[in-house]
Amino acid sequence: MSGAQQVTSAGHRDAMLARPAMKFERLVPWALVAPALVIALVFFGLPILNTLRMSFNLHVDQRVYVPGFTLDQYWMLVKNPIFSGSILTTVKLSLICAFSAVTIGYGFALLVWIGPPLWRVGFIGLALCPLLISEISIIFGWWMFFPKTGLLSHTLLSAGLIEDRFSLMYTEFAALVGLTYLTLPFSFFIILSILDGIDKRLLEASSDLGAGPLTTFREVMLPLTWPGMLVAFAHAFIWAMGTYATPSALGPDTLWTIGFLVQEQMLGRHNWPMASALAIVLVVGVASIMLLMRRLMARGGRFHD
Amino acid sequence: RAGVASAKNSFAGENLIVVSWSGNYERVFRETVIEPFNAEFGTKAETIGGWDQIVSQIQAAPADNPPFDITVTDEYVASAGLAGELYVKTDRAAIPNLEAVYPWFHETRPQDAAQYGIPFGGGSAVLLVRNSIGVTPDSWKHLWGEKLAGRITLDSGAWWYTLAIPAILKSPDGRLDAMYNIKTAEPLIAELERLKVAKWFTDGAEQANLLVQEEADAAMSYSSDTYTFLREQPGEYVFGVPREGTPAWAEWYMKVRGTKHGELADLFMNYLLAKETQERFLANSMQFVARSDVQVPDHWNGYPASNEDYHRMFQVITMQGWDGIMADYQAFDDRMKQVIVKTTG
Amino acid sequence: MTEAALAQSVGSGRLAGISVTVWRAAGIVFASFVTLYVLIPIGVTIAMSFNDGSFIRFPITSWSLRWYEGFFASTRWTQALANSLVIALGTTVISTVSGILAAWTFDRYNLPLKNVIYVLIMLPLFTPGVVLGLGIAIAFGGIEIGGWSFFGSRGSVVIAHSLWAMPLVFMLMEATFRTVDRRIIEASYDLGGRPVRTFFEIVLPMVSTGVISSALFAFVISLNEFVMALFLTSRGTQTLPVLMWLSLRSAGTPELAVTAVVLATAVFACMSLVMVWYVRQLRKLGR
Amino acid sequence: MALALELDQVSRSYGAVVAVDSVSLDVEGGEFVTLLGPSGSGKTTTLRLIGGFERPNGGAISIAGRRVDHLPPYKRNTATIFQSGALFPHKTVAENIAYGLRMHAMNPSLIRERVGEALGIVQMGGFEERYPSQLSGGQKQRVALARSLALRPSLLLFDEPLSALDLSLRLQLRADIKRLHDELQFTAIYVTHDQSEAMAMSSRVAIMNCGRIEQVAPPQQIYNEPANEFVYSFIGESCCLPVRIDDGAARDQQGRPVDIRLAEPPSSGAWRLYLRPSRIRIGNEAHGCANTARGRVRFTEFLGDFNRYHLVAGGLEFFCDRAGERQYQIGEEVEAGWDTGDMKVFAA
Amino acid sequence: MALALELDQVSRSYGAVVAVDSVSLDVEGGEFVTLLGPSGSGKTTTLRLIGGFERPNGGAISIAGRRVDHLPPYKRNTATIFQSGALFPHKTVAENIAYGLRMHAMNPSLIRERVGEALGIVQMGGFEERYPSQLSGGQKQRVALARSLALRPSLLLFDEPLSALDLSLRLQLRADIKRLHDELQFTAIYVTHDQSEAMAMSSRVAIMNCGRIEQVAPPQQIYNEPANEFVYSFIGESCCLPVRIDDGAARDQQGRPVDIRLAEPPSSGAWRLYLRPSRIRIGNEAHGCANTARGRVRFTEFLGDFNRYHLVAGGLEFFCDRAGERQYQIGEEVEAGWDTGDMKVFAA
Ligand SMILES: Nc1ncnc2c1ncn2[C@@H]1O[C@H](COP(=O)(O)OP(=O)(O)OP(=O)(O)O)[C@@H](O)[C@H]1O
Ligand SMILES: Nc1ncnc2c1ncn2[C@@H]1O[C@H](COP(=O)(O)OP(=O)(O)OP(=O)(O)O)[C@@H](O)[C@H]1O
Ligand SMILES: [Mg+2]
């Protein structure tokens, strides 16, 4: 799928459309996107507008919200170290998570790409697993792995590698492991699709010209795949931003992510305006990253003309 | 009996959704209340688990189409729901069994609030310690002691019960008034900051895990969960209600606004207070129940025997108290988060 | 192609000395690491579901099927599983149809504000489930048509889940459509196939892999989602993950492991069924 | 009778690129017209305009007397054979061929009959149940052909149908298409950039360059009477000698005299002389030719049936082919000669 | 001096497929050896074994006298030019060429010099700052060539470097490579499946089939003295007449007598007669040939420099080429003749 092909075929498509368009024909694309647009506009747009409106409502005594208009919640987001801190925490956690997801995903995709074709199917199936099992199951699984009475400690102990039982549970490491687990498939598949578009002969050419594997990786693979890596990174990042159950279940007490606070404010604290403000911040953040990413992808194919 | 027969005729096959606390409580509630009720009246009552999202669920649903008909409440859920007018007043005439209820239930909440729902029972915090540690759970002060340092787990989700512990300890008469105001609560919070906590929990499952995973050896445990430990790991823990008294809540079942099963709900609420029902429930839990005339099971040492015992043992965060807390809610919440940061290093 | 190209770029040869061996070994170690990583939570859960005790801890001292018996004996869990499956099917249909149509449009036509529409379609996927669930309950909870009320119905959950599933389908299918050989579509037009027939007879069968995998994704996403479902279900419509979530918040017993295993089995069973069918189809085509 | 195809001043541009530039072309029924030209000359675009895959920016396209340029492909009575074959991968051979017929709502028994007939024509009987992936490249193209033929279109359009095939297969299919044309007498527009294909198959060849048609004529005429320098140099192999003539004497571009004698030298000035390498004689055979040139052998190529001698004369390079054993060595001086009729002269 | 390249019983198989089967080949320094053969005959695999991209299952490979079959590509002094060019898309032309030099830790100023030199050699000066995507196919291959040449490897390996290019470009680059080889005298192994390329460029051609080398010889010898039937039929155009001889009389495969007279008929039995179409004379020219056949013209093709007449004689088909105007019409009976030396006979 080279860029050139895309460009010319897009050109041909335009031409196809440009036929003396009867009004009816001009409506066709709109009719086709209509179902998706309706779902997005009505069932997403309306609630999100509601949420936006909600974020300006008052929160008085025990009532879930009181209609009104105030910027208090947003002010609170800035002023209150818990909230502003949570935004930072979320971003930091998501960045680290995206980084490790891309690193592992890249390595794995590279293996799948250059490995024997027989492995390919198996590994792709493996990479699908985290997507297929529910987040609850994933949490539950790690829950039984990390603590003192978990499999990890038990195994190491029975193997005689450690003296005393130990726990990695409720650490940022555990949160990161869980979060990376969830985001890994995304980065893996994005990077694999980029790798699949690269001519393997380039590796041979590089090797032929005297470059060892590491040099080849640095000089050829990295420059060719970084746009893909960025896209994968962005994907993993936004996915991690929206995920709260895993980090809060596996991480330490003080790991308050935006998602967790949204949940806490909305359900536990009955403070809908605050929850809405947090949600709006999250959604706006994610939307801007996505727009950025789209730009990036548009430029990404620049070498493959 | 005649009443039952006619009720059977008029309600047979009717649906009723009752929310109870999710988890073990829900299981016991189903087995000791719902199923016998259905057996008796031929109805199709069902219980589903609920937690702090109950209020949001009702609030989000249309006013005339609630997601469930009756819900369990504690003071927190009750006052949030009452503020949003989510519950329906109780027709006392329809609930003759109310007569047998300890007055404590009505004495611990405001007159107008008491018109909503019926008290079923309640729960409290208990101090639970792993047997091998060698600490007798007779006082909350142990939490600050050497032996439990770094081994305890406390509730950060419903942090108010945690905050109630220093309140009980500090107040001469074991009352919670000091924690209702952020200013008077500050010394209590400062007291909490001196704790050395292994890990805070946000819900019952987490607490159970922390103990099972041996991440913690002592806990402020809720009576609704404690019975599970007693049953599943007999001998592993010792637990008790400390002599200073304990934070508690009263469980009132309330009719949800817009319910289309009002009459059946009344029947059910009355059934909740029937002596057999209450005894069945009590026999399978560490909760306390509303009726004064119940047979206490063996496993429940020190079950309160009188209205005074109730007052002495159980300190509820009252609904007036909630008004105070809610006024400064965010400040409380922030301080508690700071406590968590400090105590877990 | 050939054998491991990394090893190859390293140079192959039984005699090629340490470096090949080292690289190969590194590759294998890394592959095992990832494999372990992915399989650990799954394996642990499966093991735990056969635990006889009531607590989830290692070592497991005795094994039994008691939690499975409990699960299948309880109509509550099985009813929830049925609900989950029905909702997941509904979501699959709605999101696959709308997602594919939108992706096709993006591939073939020029729309004004394409980027905005793109973000609009994709954004729900990245919005927290609580916000979506509550938002939909509030905005549409009041709808009642002829005694059927939207709130609490499976339909409402289907709609909500489609907000996550549809963008996913859209994303996958947009990429898939790009791989379609334009000439084949032109050939169809050329032979007299009008656009609609061409779409159904030529385009869809050609992208069947993409359609099937995106439908599977939609299915799985819906089957596993619990936050939105929590706010939109009531009475008989509660889904399995909702029950799991509620029970996760109260106490973790091996029963939870059983539900996780059952849920995952449902997913994998559906996948395998579809895959087996699909591979048969492919074999028929001699591909 | 109306023309099978009429292009009248048809143009199509993409942005600044004029892909097809006021092309006019009349095709009679039963003709086999080839569009031949270098890459990017607009052949494919012209064909796509006829097929309806592109819309002209200007001009008119008529098929069998009916204006069609506003019609989509599925409303035109044309059928295209694509380079890739563009068979539907998920349909069997029979289904592929039946597709177009079904689209025209033909009844099933008639369809079956036509499919069998079409497969017979392309000698692919017995392959009905195969999928395209089970066919070789040549068989695929045969099926593509059958799929188009089955529709009995008034116009068959070929877009380099053979260019993806091996040489031997190409020769074979070329003969097949030619045979079918002779038998069925369909009207065909055939795009290729392979001269021998164009020469061998066509009743007329249209030479395209830069979006324009330079010449339309039968193959022999194109070869023997090229309308202009482009056509001459494009068709067949040719050597180009850029010379300057001063008073009848030839010089190379640097102005050095070269040993070239022309029987009828053009007037003074800069010229390009074109020669067909196969018409140049060298050594003894060159004696007696009206035009001669002496050159030194720069290198030789053995090309199987003949040797090719690359000669340099001053700043001029040319080559000539000669069958048989290699006779001249590198560095040797030889004389080359040719008849005046075999040389074309164009002003530089 | 040691041989530039020595393959000794080299084999390579993939599972059950034996891609290269005990191939032995000695190449002297400065030779241009082409591996020619049909698709799948193992040419590419052989080249990849030499380049180090594949590992032999058996046998020995030596370059300049040194065993290399255990060395990775980056430790062999070879340079490969790939069909796709395999230019690094993210590096400019200059960076591409400098890459190999940098890998050999050459100093920057020397690198610059060598890059300039290599670009000069392939006549691509001035393109230093372009990216591969801004080059045409031919230019890309030139850069790939420069990238390899800049390293001054002892062995240049070409894997069908021209097969993705247009004919005219192919001819041009072919001449360029040949010129460079003449100038620089590098040793080259060149893989192609284009005969004329092989014939025109090579000092020796190795004909491969099914993983084996059938014959290694200079082009003329390959053409004139093919070692076996495969080589004969693979090289050059040929017609094959499968005949049965009964008592000196020829019959077609169905046993019908055909009008073919052979000067020295082989003994009775089934044979395949091979003829070069360019050596068959027809009509008057056929008189006096030792061997003749009478046939009917099935169809003719105009191929620019000559006409090709397809003839049928009984169940036998063959064709012959003749320059000049078309002289025989479809259906006409003509006589064809050839010299005994121009015919090869192989047992069927
Ligand atoms: N969709 C398009 N968008 C932009 N330019 C186009 C498009 N299609 C064709 N062109 C340009 O129009 C010109 C003619 O293209 P066309 O494909 O008709 O050439 P062609 O003669 O078929 O060449 P080839 O032999 O390479 O197939 C070229 O310069 C090409 O780049
Ligand atoms: N990596 C591989 N795995 C399996 N089989 C292979 C591999 N590489 C080549 N082969 C097989 O080895 C044989 C020789 O292939 P090779 O590529 O050397 O042929 P070739 O002569 O270069 O053909 P072509 O002209 O098509 O490039 C073929 O049958 C091919 O299918
Ligand atoms: Mg073209």
Ligand SMILES: [Mg+2]
């Ligand atoms: Mg090859």
